[in-house]
Amino acid sequence: MTDQDFVNSGVDSTLTKPSNLDQQGSAPSFRTALNGTTISYKVSSGRTFYGLMARDLRVLSKNLGEFASRTAMQPFLFVFVFAYLFPKIGQGFSGSVGRNISFATILVPGLVGVAATMSGIMAVGLPLAIDLGVTKEIEDRAMAPVPVWLIGLEKIVFGAIQSLISALIVFPLVILIPSTPVQVHVANWPLLILVIFLACLISGAFGLTLGSMVQPVKIGLMFSLLVLPLTMLGCIYYPWSSLSSVRWLQIAVLINPMVYVSEGLRDVLTPALPHMAVWAFLMALMITAAVLLFAGLKLFTRRVMS
Amino acid sequence: MKEKVLQVVELVKTYTGLRPVHAVRGISFDVMKGEIFGLLGPNGAGKTTTVGIATTRVVPTSGTVLVDSVNAISDPQNAKMRMGVVTQFNTLDRSLNVRENLYYHCRYFGYSSKEAKARADELLELFQLTDKVKSKPIDLSGGLAQRVQLARAIAHYPKLLFLDEPTAGLDPQSRLALWEVVKVLQEQGVTVILTTHYMEEADVLCDRVAIVDHGKILKVDTPENLKKSLGASTFLDLKFVETTTDDLSKIEAMDEVLEIEQLTDRVRISLKDSDSVAIVIQKAVTMGLKDVSIIEPTLESVFIKLTGRELRD
Ligand SMILES: Nc1ncnc2c1ncn2[C@@H]1O[C@H](COP(=O)(O)OP(=O)(O)OP(=O)(O)O)[C@@H](O)[C@H]1O
Ligand SMILES: [Mg+2]
Numbered sequence: 001m002t003d004q005d006f007v008n009s010g011v012d013s014t015l016t017k018p019s020n021l022d023q024q025g026s027a028p029s030f031r032t033a034l035n036g037t038t039i040s041y042k043v044s045s046g047r048t049f050y051g052l053m054a055r056d057l058r059v060l061s062k063n064l065g066e067f068a069s070r071t072a073m074q075p076f077l078f079v080f081v082f083a084y085l086f087p088k089i090g091q092g093f094s095g096s097v098g099r100n101i102s103f104a105t106i107l108v109p110g111l112v113g114v115a116a117t118m119s120g121i122m123a124v125g126l127p128l129a130i131d132l133g134v135t136k137e138i139e140d141r142a143m144a145p146v147p148v149w150l151i152g153l154e155k156i157v158f159g160a161i162q163s164l165i166s167a168l169i170v171f172p173l174v175i176l177i178p179s180t181p182v183q184v185h186v187a188n189w190p191l192l193i194l195v196i197f198l199a200c201l202i203s204g205a206f207g208l209t210l211g212s213m214v215q216p217v218k219i220g221l222m223f224s225l226l227v228l229p230l231t232m233l234g235c236i237y238y239p240w241s242s243l244s245s246v247r248w249l250q251i252a253v254l255i256n257p258m259v260y261v262s263e264g265l266r267d268v269l270t271p272a273l274p275h276m277a278v279w280a281f282l283m284a285l286m287i288t289a290a291v292l293l294f295a296g297l298k299l300f301t302r303r304v305m306s
Numbered sequence: 307m308k309e310k311v312l313q314v315v316e317l318v319k320t321y322t323g324l325r326p327v328h329a330v331r332g333i334s335f336d337v338m339k340g341e342i343f344g345l346l347g348p349n350g351a352g353k354t355t356t357v358g359i360a361t362t363r364v365v366p367t368s369g370t371v372l373v374d375s376v377n378a379i380s381d382p383q384n385a386k387m388r389m390g391v392v393t394q395f396n397t398l399d400r401s402l403n404v405r406e407n408l409y410y411h412c413r414y415f416g417y418s419s420k421e422a423k424a425r426a427d428e429l430l431e432l433f434q435l436t437d438k439v440k441s442k443p444i445d446l447s448g449g450l451a452q453r454v455q456l457a458r459a460i461a462h463y464p465k466l467l468f469l470d471e472p473t474a475g476l477d478p479q480s481r482l483a484l485w486e487v488v489k490v491l492q493e494q495g496v497t498v499i500l501t502t503h504y505m506e507e508a509d510v511l512c513d514r515v516a517i518v519d520h521g522k523i524l525k526v527d528t529p530e531n532l533k534k535s536l537g538a539s540t541f542l543d544l545k546f547v548e549t550t551t552d553d554l555s556k557i558e559a560m561d562e563v564l565e566i567e568q569l570t571d572r573v574r575i576s577l578k579d580s581d582s583v584a585i586v587i588q589k590a591v592t593m594g595l596k597d598v599s600i601i602e603p604t605l606e607s608v609f610i611k612l613t614g615r616e617l618r619d
């Protein structure tokens with residue numbers, strides 16, 4: 001209905017007159033409620049949080065196909081070329097890992113880790129940057145009856161969920177596609193769950209931090225300056241210990257949180273590979289998660305409230 | 307004694323930065339239950355900032371806002387429960403369709419899925435949006451988008467509705483339609499705070515208007531009183547076949563006439579009130595009246611008088 005029709009149809013007769021409202025069934029409650037007599041203004045942060053999550057999941061479900069193919073594409077091509085094709089055509093990097101471990105095995109934790117980490121950044125960071133900087137859609141959710149930081153926390157949790165889904169999509173690919181044997185063995189399930197939990201949390205919090213910080217026009221720049229080095233120097237395609245021959249780099253990459261995700265997963269998924277000590281990556285992951293969580297919520301609140 | 311639904315007390319907002327902006331410099335006003343209260347002012351007057359503080363999205367430098375007796379600054383969560391907002395820009399959720407926009411808004415306010423569905427459908431019906439259920443916000447015309455935003459803003463039965471320049475950029479038809487809805491909402495007990503820089507809008511809709519400029523309120527009153535404060539309620543411009551000084555002094559002597567001014571081709575008469583129009587015209591007819599025009603004073607003229615300049619539009 002156009003506004004012309006809207007006026008012609010006579011809003012007053014359909015909205016104001018009680019007789020008309022009565023015919024519309026539920027309309028009388030609209031009247032009384034607006035008069036403020038039947039409304040209890042009770043706040044429930046939990047229900048609001050759940051509502052915000054329901055909205056994000058709904059949007060995700062609309063784009064599930066797109067999301068899945070976007071997530072799968074890069075790791076699929078990567079394992080296909082380097083772990084399926086290269087061994088077949090006699091090219092390859094067995095690297096200095098030795099012990100008869102295939103490159104495909106090295107890739108398993110690396111690619112799962114990078115998919116999980118990047119997924120949250122993409123799922124939370126990109127839309128949020130546009131939301132805060134251009135469309136201002138967030139304003140409606142900012143009016144939801146919860147503290148603003150809780151709206152940010154919901155984004156983090158949602159990012160973490162997508163992150164987990166990404167890991168689950170990529171895992172079978174990196175196991176099944178390679179033409180060389182892949183040695184995956186989970187000995188410590190609780191540790192696996194803890195590492196994945198921390199990786200997903202970091203991913204969501206990283207997304208919130210970046211999304212609240214980066215101007216929409218700078219998104220391209222962010223990718224070349226941040227996301228690329230993060231992955232290339234994140235011990236994804238090589239174990240951290242093998243960097244010992246380039247000592248300065250081995251130390252320098254320690255500021256990259258991606259390293260601890262890769263190394264953590266290397267420990268829990270492919271224990272045959274050399275990896276960082278458990279206490280080291282766990283501590284680093286927890287500190288990273290805490291810092292990003294704090295920074296993300298702080299920055300987000302500051303962007304929403306001026 | 308009428309209930310105060312909104313109390314704004316000594317509000318100050320200075321945006322810090324390299325060059326601090328004194329957006330709001332001590333604004334106070336009360337809004338009574340059931341009122342449509344207008345904040346009228348030019349660009350940059352501080353209207354959006356004032357609304358932003360009241361709706362908890364802008365942190366004030368100092369001052370207090372009470373929404374239905376809840377302190378919006380110290381208890382934003384409870385304050386947000388009680389108000390609805392239509393912001394200056396379209397903030398419909400572009401990832402959702404019209405119905406989902408309403409549905410999820412209700413969910414944010416704690417409705418169960420079933421309650422939210424029922425409320426969304428009810429609103430679609432009431433706002434006559436039933437044929438736009440599946441439309442995406444980007445495909446809606448300005449007027450329709452605004453109607454959806456309005457439906458969404460009142461979905462959780464707020465006591466207080468903020469409308470920040472609700473008709474900016476709308477065509478006259480859509481503007482009229484929106485005014486209708488706002489009036490209906492008022493009849494149903496919603497208190498409305500509306501910002502605008504359209505004089506006509508403030509005049510037609512608002513029970514009381516605050517004229518804001520440079521972060522301060524210059525005057526608060528009913529549109530009627532604001533116009534009266536100019537000294538006359540209505541002007542009459544008369545053209546005679548022949549203007550004689552004798553006739554003019556007769557008109558000037560009338561009780562209904564405040565002042566008379568002879569312009570090149572006509573005579574401008576300021577009247578005590580708009581009820582005097584007929585009496586003066588009757589008299590003028592006997593003197594060979596050729597043409598007449600009635601000039602109602604506008605808020606525009608009030609604004610110019612108060613600020614010494616025109617409203618930028
Ligand atoms: N986030 C901000 N940071 C710095 N300055 C701001 C910010 N928001 C608004 N201002 C400034 O504060 C002043 C008042 O702005 P405000 O948006 O409240 O005016 P307004 O009356 O709503 O005007 P308009 O008719 O343009 O919407 C302006 O000078 C504006 O530039
Ligand atoms: Mg404004």
